[in-house]
Amino acid sequence: MSDTARIAMVDELGKIGNASSLHGSGRRARKVVEEAREAIARAIDATPGEIVLTGSGTEANNLAIKGLYWKRVQEDPANNRIISSSIEHHAVMDPIQWLVDHEGARVTWVSVNDRAQLNVDELVDEIERDPKVALVTVMFANNEVGTLQPITRIIEVAHKYGIPVHTDAVQAFGKVPLSFENLDIDALTISGHKIGGPLGIGALIVKKDLKLTPVLHGGGQERDIRSGTLDTPAIRALGVAAQEAHDHLSDRAVRMSALRADLTARVLAEVPDSRSNGDTDTLPGIAHFTFAGAEGDALLLLLDAQGIESSTGSACSAGVPRPSHVLVAMGMSEPEARASLRFSLGFNSTSADIDALVSVIGGVVERARRAGQVSKR
Amino acid sequence: MRVIAAMSGGVDSAVAAARAVEAGHDVVGVHLALSANPQAYRSGARGCCTIEDSRDARRAADVIGIPFYIWDMADEFRADVVENFIAEYAAGNTPNPCLRCNEKIKFEAVLNRGIAMGFDAVVTGHYAQLRGSAESPTLHRAVDHGKDQSYVLAVLTPAQIRHSLFPLGDTPKEEIRKEAERRGLSVANKPDSHDICFIPSGDNAGWLRDRLGVAEGPIVDEEGNHLGTHQGAFTYTIGQRKGLGISQPSDDGRARYVLKIEPVSNTVVVGAHEALAVSTILGEKLRMCGPTPQGVHRGFAQVRAHGAAIPCAYEFVGDALTVVLDEPLHGLATGQAVVVYDGDRVVGSATVSATL
The missing domain is CATH 2.30.30.280 (Adenine nucleotide alpha hydrolases-like domains)
Structure with missing residues (x-):
């Protein structure tokens, strides 16, 4: 968490007041919430009334997908198809799959190319083939390899047929310029912890006239779309972090891009038979590699032991590492996907961090390759 | 040493990992995911295959303060242990899958992978003891004979034994539970596992019928x-x-x-029961835990994990073992393992091929 966001949150934790109460403490808390809402709105170029605060990015995605689906099917039962991409985060894939399994939804997962960019012509064909679509949801940028998606084109095509569009921008918000207004998108998800804000806070940015069926029912705190007592300390900190991310967006992006370029070049030079993945048009903070023949689990363990934290994709409920569905969708074989991992840079990463990584990566990959050889997989 | 602690989520492996840390080793906790679909195997709170077990193992690693990872050994486990179990039963034998798991998974797949990654040894919560030099340790029964697990470790080769640590062998089980409690390990009172971990119902016959028809x-x-x-x-x-x-x-x-x-x-x-009497055991597929003794020796034979040690004379010749028991035992199936002891030292094991 950024220092300013943390200090704001700690300060707020010491104060009382429910933003929904009418008394003095309540009014004070309400003021804090609304100021934060305005800061978030400024950071993403939306109006404050379009910010629906949630308990996480996952909740915001559930609200967008289920809320839009239910509303659209209510309007016309034939609108029961969802179009998405094959590289979404589980917080998008799983709510869609739930609608398919329990609510009779149909889904089309549009493929991506080997750089993880959506095949937008395929998406256009899918819409034109059958425009009875509840919603289109495609992430703004992929969380594993960083590739930016052709959102503008997707919105243009979907809107031609009156189909609402949602994007999961958790990974992109605060990293690349994002204007809710200019995009003319219907709903967009952000999350606190990816921008130096707290864990457990997110928001769905929703166009004012967009109709959503609520997922959480109760006090109706957020535009009657989302119920639940507002977490004033987390919201205040999110406002601070959003403001900060917005103010420093370009200098952070320049710094992270430079660090990433250095990291990529030096890792590729250090490790024989390695390659970097993703597109040229990508998020600044993500470097993704495949070290042929190495075991991702072993890479992660050995790097962790050196104080370097990386990620190999997702794990199932029992914690068993699985080959990333994103990499498989990009056309990688399972062994290739298992030999891949991601390094994420944050706004506070330094060149000393890169030096530390480069100094150990050669030996680590060598050992992970030996582990790969003894494994039968 | 850099050591991998195989953590099942039970009390024994948790205390073993803690003891390894205390002995000054650099320990990393590893839980083996042995089922591609954890719900398909055991569903209780005992054993080695559930989501709950992996959480218990993770929590124990947190308390001990060591890194923790889950290794996916489901493919190896299915191929080497489960399929083998089914095939052996289909051939009229009675295999012991725990021995097989130690031989193929814990002290082969896991150990080899660990060594490739720069680790020196695997530590487990088995009740057994290592004695002698670090270069050529010998495998012995645990002091707690009631919990002794040297039988299921008798498939280990000298090289595997050299890269193993069994820190619980010198302590009775009840003490281990108390120690777990003292260490703040929440698995202290978790029940022991008994059944075959991949047959959650305990109905071996029904499970086999589902697979063999x-x-x-x-x-x-x-x-x-x-x-x-x-x-x-x-x-x-x-x-x-x-x-x-x-x-x-x-x-x-x-x-x-x-x-x-x-x-x-x-x-x-x-x-009738008398017809089950066995006085001579012939074994094959030898697994020697140390040098193979030449000629006929006196010792003890054991044919079940917690069975009695029966005084006997034994001889290893080539890839065959002959055991002549002082007193006959009743009900020994081909496919079971016969383990030979010299006092409390494990000499080696063989798969029972015939009985007389």
Whole structure:
């Protein structure tokens, strides 16, 4: 968490007041919430009334997908198809799959190319083939390899047929310029912890006239779309972090891009038979590699032991590492996907961090390759 | 040393990991995911295969303060342990999957992977002791004979033993539970596991029938008289008395036992308890825990994980073992492991190929 966001949150934790109460403490808390809402709105170029605060990015995605689906099917039962991409985060894939399994939804997962960019012509064909679509949801940028998606084109095509569009921008918000207004998108998800804000806070940015069926029912705190007592300390900190991310967006992006370029070049030079993945048009903070023949689990363990934290994709409920569905969708074989991992840079990463990584990566990959050889997989 | 602690989520492996840390080793906790679908195996709070077990193992690693990872060994476990278990039963044998798991998974797949990654040893919560030098340690029974697990470790080679640590062997189980409590390990009172971990119901026969299908065949006595029909010879084991499904009582009114399983003719032979007596055991597929002794020696033979140690004379020749028991034992099936001890030291093991 950024220092300013943390200090704001700690300060707020010491104060009382429910933003929904009418008394003095309540009014004070309400003021804090609304100021934060305005800061978030400024950071993403939306109006404050379009910010629906949630308990996480996952909740915001559930609200967008289920809320839009239910509303659209209510309007016309034939609108029961969802179009998405094959590289979404589980917080998008799983709510869609739930609608398919329990609510009779149909889904089309549009493929991506080997750089993880959506095949937008395929998406256009899918819409034109059958425009009875509840919603289109495609992430703004992929969380594993960083590739930016052709959102503008997707919105243009979907809107031609009156189909609402949602994007999961958790990974992109605060990293690349994002204007809710200019995009003319219907709903967009952000999350606190990816921008130096707290864990457990997110928001769905929703166009004012967009109709959503609520997922959480109760006090109706957020535009009657989302119920639940507002977490004033987390919201205040999110406002601070959003403001900060917005103010420093370009200098952070320049710094992270430079660090990433250095990291990529030096890792590729250090490790024989390695390659970097993703597109040229990508998020600044993500470097993704495949070290042929190495075991991702072993890479992660050995790097962790050196104080370097990386990620190999997702794990199932029992914690068993699985080959990333994103990499498989990009056309990688399972062994290739298992030999891949991601390094994420944050706004506070330094060149000393890169030096530390480069100094150990050669030996680590060598050992992970030996582990790969003894494994039968 | 850099050490991998294999953590099942039970009390023993948790204390073993903690003891390894205290001994000054650099320890990393690893939980083995042995099922591609954790819900498909054991569903209780005991054993090695559930989501709950992996959480318990993770929590124990947190308390001990060591890194923790989950290694996916489901493919290896299925191929080397589960499939082997099914195939052995189909061939009329009675295999011990825990031995097989130690031989192929814990001290082979895991150890080899660890060594490739720069680790020196695997530490487990087995009740057994290592003695002698670090270069050539010998494997011995645990002080707690009731919990002793040297039988299921008797498949380890000297090289595997050299890269193993069994820190619990010098302590009775009850002390380990108390120690777990003292260390703040929440698994202190978790029940021991007993059944085969991949057969959650404990109904081995039903589980095998689901996989091998129903294959009706005759149940006969030693003279070949037809006594009944079974649903698959593979669901029986030598020495079994219950659940034979024979309606007519024996002539002398005494209980009948499974004496023989003939997989080719799919026949189960039953008879009196005396007919189960075995005084000579022939074994094959030797696994020696140290140098192979030459000539005939006196020692002890054990044929079950917690069975009695029976005084015997034994000789290893080539890839064969002959054991002559001082007192006959009853109900030994081919496919079981016979482990030979010199006092409390494990000499080696073999798979029972015939009995006389």
